[in-house]
Amino acid sequence: MNKNIISKIVVLVVFLTSFSLFTFAQDSKKQPKLLKRTKFVSEKAEFGSGGTISVIGAPVGSIQIEGWNKNEVEISAEIEVQAANEEDLERLAKVCGFFIDGSVLHLKVISVGTHDKKYLKKMDKKFPKRLRGAPYRVDYKIKVPFFSDLEIDGGRGDLNLSTVEGTMRIKYLESNAKLNLIGGTVQATIGRGDVDVTVATRSWRGRFAEIQLVQGNLNVWLPNNLNANLTAKIIRTGKIDNTYKLLKPMRRTKFTNTAMMAKAGHGGAELSFTVGDGMLKIADFEKPSK
Numbered sequence: 166m167n168k169n170i171i172s173k174i175v176v177l178v179v180f181l182t183s184f185s186l187f188t189f190a191q192d193s194k195k196q197p198k199l200l201k202r203t204k205f206v207s208e209k210a211e212f213g214s215g216g217t218i219s220v221i222g223a224p225v226g227s228i229q230i231e232g233w234n235k236n237e238v239e240i241s242a243e244i245e246v247q248a249a250n251e252e253d254l255e256r257l258a259k260v261c262g263f264f265i266d267g268s269v270l271h272l273k274v275i276s277v278g279t280h281d282k283k284y285l286k287k288m289d290k291k292f293p294k295r296l297r298g299a300p301y302r303v304d305y306k307i308k309v310p311f312f313s314d315l316e317i318d319g320g321r322g323d324l325n326l327s328t329v330e331g332t333m334r335i336k337y338l339e340s341n342a343k344l345n346l347i348g349g350t351v352q353a354t355i356g357r358g359d360v361d362v363t364v365a366t367r368s369w370r371g372r373f374a375e376i377q378l379v380q381g382n383l384n385v386w387l388p389n390n391l392n393a394n395l396t397a398k399i400i401r402t403g404k405i406d407n408t409y410k411l412l413k414p415m416r417r418t419k420f421t422n423t424a425m426m427a428k429a430g431h432g433g434a435e436l437s438f439t440v441g442d443g444m445l446k447i448a449d450f451e452k453p454s455k
Contacts, residue, residue, distance in 0.1 A: 199247040199300070202254045208265055212238045214312040215331075216270045222319035223261075223276040223303040232311040232328035238272055239308040240265070246301045253296060260288050261301040276303050324355075330370065346374060357381050362438070363450055368392045369434035379441040386450035387411075392430035396437045397445055399423040407447045 212218070213236050222228050246257040261278035277284050279299045285292045304322070309315070312330055319337040326333075327345035335344075335353035342360045344353065348370030357380040364374075367388050376383065385397075387409050395412060397405050404422040412427035414420055420427070425447075438445060 199249060200251065200254055201245060201247050202258055203243060203245045204258060204262075206240075206242045206244060206262060208240045210238045210240075210265060210272055212236060212269055212272055212310065212313075214310040215314075216272065216310075217314040217316065218307075218309050219267075219271070219273045219275075219316040220305065220307065220318070221273070221275045222305070222317070222322070223263075223278060223301065224280050224320040225300070225322055226276070226303040226320065227305065227323040227325070228317060228319055229306045229323075229325040230315065230317070230327075230329060231306075231308050231325075232313070232330070233308045234311060235308070236310060238310075240274060241306040243304040244301070245303075246299070248296070248299060253293075253299075256289075256292070257296060257299055257301060260285060260292065261303070263303060263305075274305070274307070278303075344376070351375065353377065355379070355381075360384065362386065364388060364391065364393075364436065367430075369436065371434060373435040373437070375437045375439075377439045377441075378443065380443055381440070382444045382446070383438060383440050384446045384448070385438055386448060387429070389449060389451045390430055392433040393428075393436050394432050394434070395425070395427045395429060395447075396435070397425040397427075397447060398437075398439045399443075399445060400439060400441045403440055403443045403445065405445045405447065409447045409449050411449075412447070 218238060220228055242263055244262050246254055246261050248254045248257055263274055263276045265272065265274055267273040278301050279297055285297065309329060311328060314331040315329060315333040317335045319340060321339040324337055324340045324342040328347065330348045332350045337355045339356050340358045342355060342358060344362045345365055346362065347365050350372045351374040354377045359382045360378050361384045362376055363386040367390050391411065399405060405425060407425065411429050415426050415428045418426045
């Protein structure tokens, strides 16, 4: 195992550990028969193609991002709080949610709530200590211009990304993720979960895509007649299940159960898929396996 791979593992483990701090309080303070309250919030902001949208998710909650042909960002959020009584619900509802910051070049969607002590002190100096770390979640549905750069930081929850082309950086602690990719530059790191990546174009329009999963199952769906260079690796335990017949070994290498360096078609952009512990499946989405 070379130093580069070892350093990547260290980075992934540090990321997984650090983000767990945000959810530890919620997990450790779960109580039976809590009351729930849900509110819906929608916001719109003018935003042109080519800018950057940053989404900082809640410790628990899903993020769905879809590209569209409007020069604006539309954010719909479902915010759920839990408490033992109505009075506490009211207090939590006032501090849990999100706010928008930035400009027409860089828009930030920032989740706020009981995991952030500094924010709580700023918003409510008399906020009860017993409610710090109280469970809440924010589920986002966000529409952005097709050509946008994205920065996504999430905790635990589903991730769904489609029809966006740009520079995308994704970090998620735990997710069942569906990434429908059409191009750009993609760097995604997910701690654990099941991840489906669909390369929806035969010739990748961009520099590269690098998807890393620490623990779980990574399914890679490729189109017929793909033109790309592809690398697939299992770092510790697990195996690669490749049924995509158009991949050919390159650089005098051989395919194994844990490593592949391949060329598809005429070659092209570098597509890299790495799993720490788990399964990595590569298949043709235009010819579903029986």
